[in-house]
Amino acid sequence: MTDCGPKNCKQFCYQFVTENLLVILTLLAVIVGIIVGISVRQINPSQDVIIWIGLLGEVYMRMLKMMILPLIICSVISGTASLDPKCNGRVSLISLTFIIVSNSLSCVVPIVLALSLKPGDGMNLQSGVIDSKANTEIETSDIFVDLIRNLFPENIFTACFQQVHTIYTTKTLSLKLNETLDDNKTTSFQPINSTFTVRTKSVGTVSSTNVLGLVICCLIFGVASSSTGNIGKPFIVFFNSANEIILKILRWFVWTTPLGVSSLIAVAFLQTSDLESAVRSLGMFSLCVLTALAIHQFVLLPAIYLVLIKENPYKFLWTLGGPWLVTFAAASSAVAIPETLMALEKRNKIDKRITRFVVPFATTINRDGSCVFIATSCIFIAQLVGAELHAGRIALMWILTTVISVAIPSVPSAGVVAVVINLTALGIPVDLVGLLFAAEWILDRFRSGTNMISHAHCAMVTYRYCQKYLPAQDNGIELEISEPMLKS
Numbered sequence: 001m002t003d004c005g006p007k008n009c010k011q012f013c014y015q016f017v018t019e020n021l022l023v024i025l026t027l028l029a030v031i032v033g034i035i036v037g038i039s040v041r042q043i044n045p046s047q048d049v050i051i052w053i054g055l056l057g058e059v060y061m062r063m064l065k066m067m068i069l070p071l072i073i074c075s076v077i078s079g080t081a082s083l084d085p086k087c088n089g090r091v092s093l094i095s096l097t098f099i100i101v102s103n104s105l106s107c108v109v110p111i112v113l114a115l116s117l118k119p120g121d122g123m124n125l126q127s128g129v130i131d132s133k134a135n136t137e138i139e140t141s142d143i144f145v146d147l148i149r150n151l152f153p154e155n156i157f158t159a160c161f162q163q164v165h166t167i168y169t170t171k172t173l174s175l176k177l178n179e180t181l182d183d184n185k186t187t188s189f190q191p192i193n194s195t196f197t198v199r200t201k202s203v204g205t206v207s208s209t210n211v212l213g214l215v216i217c218c219l220i221f222g223v224a225s226s227s228t229g230n231i232g233k234p235f236i237v238f239f240n241s242a243n244e245i246i247l248k249i250l251r252w253f254v255w256t257t258p259l260g261v262s263s264l265i266a267v268a269f270l271q272t273s274d275l276e277s278a279v280r281s282l283g284m285f286s287l288c289v290l291t292a293l294a295i296h297q298f299v300l301l302p303a304i305y306l307v308l309i310k311e312n313p314y315k316f317l318w319t320l321g322g323p324w325l326v327t328f329a330a331a332s333s334a335v336a337i338p339e340t341l342m343a344l345e346k347r348n349k350i351d352k353r354i355t356r357f358v359v360p361f362a363t364t365i366n367r368d369g370s371c372v373f374i375a376t377s378c379i380f381i382a383q384l385v386g387a388e389l390h391a392g393r394i395a396l397m398w399i400l401t402t403v404i405s406v407a408i409p410s411v412p413s414a415g416v417v418a419v420v421i422n423l424t425a426l427g428i429p430v431d432l433v434g435l436l437f438a439a440e441w442i443l444d445r446f447r448s449g450t451n452m453i454s455h456a457h458c459a460m461v462t463y464r465y466c467q468k469y470l471p472a473q474d475n476g477i478e479l480e481i482s483e484p485m486l487k488s
Contacts, residue, residue, distance in 0.1 A: 081240075111375050149203070165203075210425075215404075
């Protein structure tokens, strides 16, 4: 029997606090931010006071935005360069296909829910609303043309701070008409002025990071470097090292989250004219995320399982209860890799050569739950600031979420970093992102659980379609868990 004395209890409490210190501090920061925001509202603060209260939050957001560009470049090159199709062949292809399809599908439900429920429309802000008049004149066809142009930037350096954008120029022209008068069989001319406008199109640029173009360029560099063998190794080592350095810096920045969150939430409450609408909006936002996660985890993924595996998907889900609880407690699917491997290998009899490659690989880039959170958050923030959500912007948001999800860093609350990247690329202000932290601590756990379920489905599908191609002996294919994957 385990000793439950005061000493062990104290040790358990100490371990719990140290392992969850950032979460605890962030929760306290949320409470402090709410109290400060509500209290200061009572004295009708001036704009200068609001600016000073929000300064820490502004600095926090600026630090995160500072790391966006190096994070995208290094993580995409490092990730694609690590894929070795010659070694893993069919296993890599099937697992990668599942991950891409799964990430893409996971964006659909939250977008539909957020557009239907409109969680951000009920919150009244005193400031921060952007002018979306210019967006209303943009033609949908031009949005997709710009999207294709931005996929292939002509200059990789200017892509870091510029996007191609169709510019409309409106000119007003005058036309003089002559009218003939023949009452007395004489002809005279009377000028009649008529004006009309002509709109012309030209290709210009706007100040915004071309995220999609950079991802495509980095993807090409990563694939090319992995195919050159020893020649490309120094290049890969450089970006692997740079990626680790950037992640280390991000982990340092994450420890400033409590200060930034407290400041951002306080300012958000100060800028809100109706507190009741603010609470209602956050509740609707959380409802959208949780509903989308449930639909994806218990409807879409089982449907894929049923179509591809042709077995009862809910029996498979039942075997993943243990790993899901570990993931929920730790808010990280990487922590639950050992439990996930055990559930797949022992309870579902999947070959360990498949599980020990696919699960860590999927943990690195398969982020269904994160896609749900990112898509919902982007629409929520866009609705808060009054940005127009036309078809082109929604399509771009879907593509960006799918692509960026593979490059989310392995740091706590990394989904918020991805939201900042998305909003920056879409030209939407990120000032109100701090509101997401009010529910982040619990939503992070639920979406991590959905990520883990998707990783397990990826392993099962890959095993089903690669089973007959596996050699009889274990020495045929070396598929081991790499150290960087375990750390992710």
